[in-house]
Amino acid sequence: MQTKRYIIKMIIIFYFISPVQSQSQNSLLYNNFYFLPLAGLSLDYSIIESDVGFTAKQVKEVDLQVFWYNSWKVSMYVKENVYTLKRHDVHYYPYRISYYMDFAYISYQFKNSQVGITFNHICNNTIDKPQRNIGTELRWYGIGIKWYSNGMQVGYNPLYSYNSSLFSFNNFHYGLYVGYPFLSKVPEYKYMSSCIIRYDIPCLPYGIPFIEIQIDGLVYSDNALSFNRFIELGCMMPSSSVTFIPYWCYGIAHDSLYPGITDTYFAFGLKAQSLIGNYYDKDLRNNQHKTKNTSLNFMAGYAKTISSEYYNFTTDLSITLQQLICNNNYAYFTSYLNHSSEDQPTALYPRFINISLKSGYAQYIFPFHHLIISYEHFRRHDGNQYRGQPENFHAIELSMVNHSLLSMVFNNPESSEFDNIYNNINYGISIAYIFSQQHYPYSFIVKPIVYYYFACCNAGRPFVGMEFLYFMGKENNYEYNIESGIILNTTIPLTIYYSFKRDIDIDFTGGAHDLYHVIGIRLTL
Structure with missing residues (x-):
């Protein structure tokens, strides 16, 4: 009772406060369907x-x-x-x-x-x-x-x-x-x-x-x-x-x-x-970094692993605060958390947890290219149990990245901008120096990356790419991710992908490694 x-x-x-109104959203009401x-x-x-x-x-x-x-x-x-x-x-x-x-x-x-x-x-x-x-x-x-x-x-x-x-x-x-x-x-x-x-x-x-x-x-x-x-x-x-x-x-x-x-x-x-995002203006996403000095961006993903001895489902969520400074230079701060459930009946409980806080400055050097210096604090944890030791590091990273035309805009296959194959490639390389760590046996991490986007249809952008990580220090090891999929031309871009991955240090540093397949979705803006 x-x-x-x-x-x-x-x-x-x-009921009595329902007449109280906030700003009208008339501009958001249209007789159309939006995804x-x-x-x-x-x-x-x-x-x-x-x-x-x-x-x-x-x-x-x-x-x-x-x-x-x-x-x-x-x-x-x-x-x-x-x-x-x-x-x-x-x-x-x-x-x-x-x-x-x-x-x-x-x-x-x-x-x-x-x-x-x-x-x-x-x-x-x-x-x-x-x-x-x-x-x-x-x-x-x-x-x-x-x-x-x-x-x-x-x-x-x-x-x-x-x-x-x-x-x-x-x-x-x-x-x-x-x-x-x-x-x-x-x-x-x-x-x-x-x-x-x-x-x-x-x-x-x-x-x-x-x-x-x-x-x-x-x-x-x-x-x-x-x-x-x-x-x-x-x-x-x-x-x-x-x-x-x-x-x-x-x-x-x-x-x-x-x-x-x-x-x-x-x-x-x-x-x-x-x-x-704005469902009646797709070009807003293309121009937001040119017209907005301060912006928030995000990445959210959910994936199912196949043929893994350790992983079942994986969740990713990051939000980036970016401040445009001048001449396409910008500073940023990113908060990222990733967790994977184990391949057990308790499949939805977080088991392997990675937390990253990263901030940096990107200097525009020539068209579509930035030189980035950043600081990262990275932590590895367990969900609902404990591996018995803290594992984390602090690192300074130097990167050079290219943002291809197709990675930033909705493609138009009839446009001459995409006749140049170079415009369809994303690539970059980074070198991280680990200057402080706990139970993390590496001193350097080198990461080259390359992705190619196909301008072949208005509905989306098929792509194929690869990331490679090489760890150097008291021990040397490597990881890689080979990925292909399609980025749909929705206002909030939706990626559907398949990847083949190699991971190391899954349960603890120096521990298990695994080769496995992944099918997932990812939203990135």
């Missing part, structure tokens, strides 16, 4: 003071519109949280990967909001767990109803004039979710719900301060009821196509470190958000 009252109260609240038209991106880093010991959190979000027909949409959403705490004498040691995913959100777009049904998944995965114990982490598979205003979409930037009213219903943005599980364990929830309200205060010429309040309702199998509470104060500061958001957050979260443990924390952080 208490649960029903709680849900009814939230519905009543949203992969838009993606909202968010990259978020915060420092945490937490009762249970969390020290920092990194969040990556991708909100991908897959299909759009008239006012009907099907989208996918992934939110990846990486928490750190003090372990092994390291203050920011990765502790947990937490995911929230909408496998499919089927919604109807109104003028200022959208409502629909979502099929979602929530899970926690402990990194470098001392004892292997699969199945003792939060797992949720469920169905729910989501309703939120346009202003709550990832990367969406509400527009206000400097003289906008400080007190207006138009400054409200909201979201509501109520979910029921097909499967829920550790702990076992009967329902989940979330109510979020944000109020914007357009009082500054170069930023929009805001206050955001979120309440999550958790109903357990024994009908016990708990509430997570969060309040966030921040300021949205648009810069070209990216909005930067410095913020402060206070939260009370139940079932935090383990089920039954409540955490109270403060967080100071910075988000970068962007809404990229």
Whole structure:
């Protein structure tokens, strides 16, 4: 009874604030069908003071519109949280990967909001767990109803004039979710719900301060009821196509470190958000780096390995923040995480985890060529178990890369630009010097790469390519990846590929190596 009252109260609240409108999306409503038209991106880093010991959190979000027909949409959403705490004498040691995913959100777009049904998944995965114990982490598979205003979409930037009213219903943005599980364990929830309200205060010429309040309702199998509470104060500061958001957050979260443990924390952080792609203007992707000084780009992939003794499914997600400086020179920062499940019945649990943070500067040297100097911190971890030793390195890398015409634009086979075979080739070479490491026996990594794109059809760009990595140091070894596929000419480019790979040091450095086949998909922009 208490649960029903709680849900009814939230519905009543949203009924009364539903006239509150964010910026109209009239420009996004067309009587056409679109495939992969838009993606909202968010990259978020915060420092945490937490009762249970969390020290920092990194969040990556991708909100991908897959299909759009008239006012009907099907989208996918992934939110990846990486928490750190003090372990092994390291203050920011990765502790947990937490995911929230909408496998499919089927919604109807109104003028200022959208409502629909979502099929979602929530899970926690402990990194470098001392004892292997699969199945003792939060797992949720469920169905729910989501309703939120346009202003709550990832990367969406509400527009206000400097003289906008400080007190207006138009400054409200909201979201509501109520979910029921097909499967829920550790702990076992009967329902989940979330109510979020944000109020914007357009009082500054170069930023929009805001206050955001979120309440999550958790109903357990024994009908016990708990509430997570969060309040966030921040300021949205648009810069070209990216909005930067410095913020402060206070939260009370139940079932935090383990089920039954409540955490109270403060967080100071910075988000970068962007809404990229445009299904009525394919040329936007071709020109974005020429017209936008600041941009967010991403790569997301999912693959199935075949004939591997160690891997089953592999997931990749990276987001890059890029700042154009002058004359096609740019600086960038990339956050990347890759994990593979093992070839066991627990195939969907992350087993082998790679984390990379990379920043660099690219100097334009001649047409389509850049000379890049970068720094990378790379870490190898285990999911839900521990190999017994930390493996990571810090490296300085020097690269020369060519970006072919076909890798950057939608090809037109009738264009004379593609008569020159040279324009269809991507190539590059990099040399990385490892100046600091833990249990990583290499000092240099050399990586040549070459890809060839075929300008043969309007639907996409077939390609074939190869990457080779040679490791030198106390031990010498090598990896390679031979890949072929097609990049579809969607606004958010979709790659369907097959590859043949050789990997080394799979379970630990100096450990197993494997030859295997991969079939996968990849989104890159």
